[in-house]
Amino acid sequence: MKKFLPCSVAIFSLISSVSICNAEYKLHELTVCCQKMCAHVYENNQKENQKTIVLLSGWGTENPNNDFKCLIDELQKNFKVVVLDYFGYGNSDETDRERSNKDIVDEINEALERLGINKCILMPHSMSGLYALYLASKFPEKVEAIVGIDMSLPQKQIERWSNNFPLWKYPNDKKVNKTMVNQWNWFLKNSKELEKTQYPENLPVLAFIASEQIENVNSMIESGEMKTSWEDINKNMITNDEIQKIIPLEGTHYLHHTQSATISEKLKDFFFENIELDFSKYFKNKNGCALFFDNEKYYTNNSTLVNIEKSPCSTFKIVITLAGLKYRILQDENTVIKWDGKKRYFDEWNKDLNLKEAFNSSAVWYFQEVANKIGRKRLDEFIKSISYGNCDTSGEFPFWLDSSLKISPKQQVEFLRALFEHNLSVDETHISILKKIMSKGNLNGGNLYGKTGTSGEGNNGWFVGFYEKENKKLYFAVNLSEGENVSGKQAESIAKNIIIDCF
Numbered sequence: 001m002k003k004f005l006p007c008s009v010a011i012f013s014l015i016s017s018v019s020i021c022n023a024e025y026k027l028h029e030l031t032v033c034c035q036k037m038c039a040h041v042y043e044n045n046q047k048e049n050q051k052t053i054v055l056l057s058g059w060g061t062e063n064p065n066n067d068f069k070c071l072i073d074e075l076q077k078n079f080k081v082v083v084l085d086y087f088g089y090g091n092s093d094e095t096d097r098e099r100s101n102k103d104i105v106d107e108i109n110e111a112l113e114r115l116g117i118n119k120c121i122l123m124p125h126s127m128s129g130l131y132a133l134y135l136a137s138k139f140p141e142k143v144e145a146i147v148g149i150d151m152s153l154p155q156k157q158i159e160r161w162s163n164n165f166p167l168w169k170y171p172n173d174k175k176v177n178k179t180m181v182n183q184w185n186w187f188l189k190n191s192k193e194l195e196k197t198q199y200p201e202n203l204p205v206l207a208f209i210a211s212e213q214i215e216n217v218n219s220m221i222e223s224g225e226m227k228t229s230w231e232d233i234n235k236n237m238i239t240n241d242e243i244q245k246i247i248p249l250e251g252t253h254y255l256h257h258t259q260s261a262t263i264s265e266k267l268k269d270f271f272f273e274n275i276e277l278d279f280s281k282y283f284k285n286k287n288g289c290a291l292f293f294d295n296e297k298y299y300t301n302n303s304t305l306v307n308i309e310k311s312p313c314s315t316f317k318i319v320i321t322l323a324g325l326k327y328r329i330l331q332d333e334n335t336v337i338k339w340d341g342k343k344r345y346f347d348e349w350n351k352d353l354n355l356k357e358a359f360n361s362s363a364v365w366y367f368q369e370v371a372n373k374i375g376r377k378r379l380d381e382f383i384k385s386i387s388y389g390n391c392d393t394s395g396e397f398p399f400w401l402d403s404s405l406k407i408s409p410k411q412q413v414e415f416l417r418a419l420f421e422h423n424l425s426v427d428e429t430h431i432s433i434l435k436k437i438m439s440k441g442n443l444n445g446g447n448l449y450g451k452t453g454t455s456g457e458g459n460n461g462w463f464v465g466f467y468e469k470e471n472k473k474l475y476f477a478v479n480l481s482e483g484e485n486v487s488g489k490q491a492e493s494i495a496k497n498i499i500i501d502c503f
Helices: 069-075 101-114 128-138 154-161 178-185 187-193 211-223 230-235 260-274 313-326 355-361 364-374 376-385 409-420 428-438 488-502
Strands: 013-020 023-032 035-043 052-056 080-084 120-124 143-149 205-210 244-249 287-293 298-300 439-443 446-454 461-469 472-482
Touching (some): 052 101, 069 080, 069 260, 101 128, 120 128, 128 143, 128 187, 143 260, 154 187, 178 187, 205 230, 211 244, 230 244, 244 260, 287 409, 287 488, 313 364, 313 376, 313 428, 313 446, 355 364, 355 428, 364 376, 409 428, 409 472, 428 439, 428 446, 439 488, 472 488
Parallel strands (some): 052 080, 120 143, 143 205, 205 244
Antiparallel strands (some): 023 035, 035 080, 287 472, 439 446, 461 472
């Protein structure tokens, strides 16, 4: 006689544990909604702090774990991988539960909770694209990214089947059970529920689309069955093209059978560029972002904010310094400009200053004087030659202070990388002088270089630069955009703490 456990108790039974492709494989039986659901878990114990990818199979895939085998072999090298057998699939029970978006996502959430997974990268194939989209829109805190394998999107089903959706009554294939039939019959209804849903703006998405699907949809357009190409349907989902990408691949709808290595490699590159890290403890009650680049990958806490352009404020003194050296207004870090005798807010500004002193105290008058001597036309030409920010110098002088010239944190990092890796047409002697005056001293066994910037309105604080240790550079930009009187000094403190703790 079977012994039944209450639904509130999870069966977490280890069926098998073996080593596969350097990853430990475990098959778990979970109690989800009072029924058995199976989960296949691959984890490389030699790698710490692995991110989790959850593979969700397409409709009618009898054995998802076998279907994804080639892709699992590639992904497990860099990620923890979980394959969920929906009800009616693999070794999981069949069910009489409705196959609505809500019911299936509730089951996914409960299974992941049983496995102790709080947040993951969803990797859906085909029909599972609907469930991934529903989960990301309803539970954004649980989804780090979506990586779609020719995944279904609402617009395609609605265009194709709104008037002639082929309902099934009985299974006509031994591999298709009643749970699968029920799931199919919800396909159009689930699509219509998500008709107006796009990817959340701050959600990284990588959508692989198959050449076969592109050709099939084009044929349906020619026959009048559809109106929109598969590429455009995918483009219509995008809300942030900086972190949401579409990659066409040659192959059938089952791209993971033939393109696993390519998918894994592109996913690895995309993941390390766009997935966010939790820097919240450093920002506390302030709104802002931090972006770091270590010559391999980007790290950030907010993929949206790092692409928003703002006034560079005093970080633009980096550019004025280089232009001043180029046009021989400045000779070196010791170039003195006479104080005009006007009393200003900071006592350290009220005297004759050399370049190093002016840079360290961020003396506005000194750099305005240098900019005036360079001349607006030459400064404009120099800004465009180095592709600095939006290159817009049309605003009232000084155009870099809460005016027309703007730059994003990502652009700041890209500019500094290009400059200090000698990829710009800037004299190396001038770069060396700039590096001297940017020095912030020793930090945690390395050397810190940077420049602060603060808006006169108190709503924009910068610290940009790089950290050098053992001949390796870590480029960064920290920006504060909201809070009580945010400043460059606050941004500098955040950058230092993150560097000490995380790098």
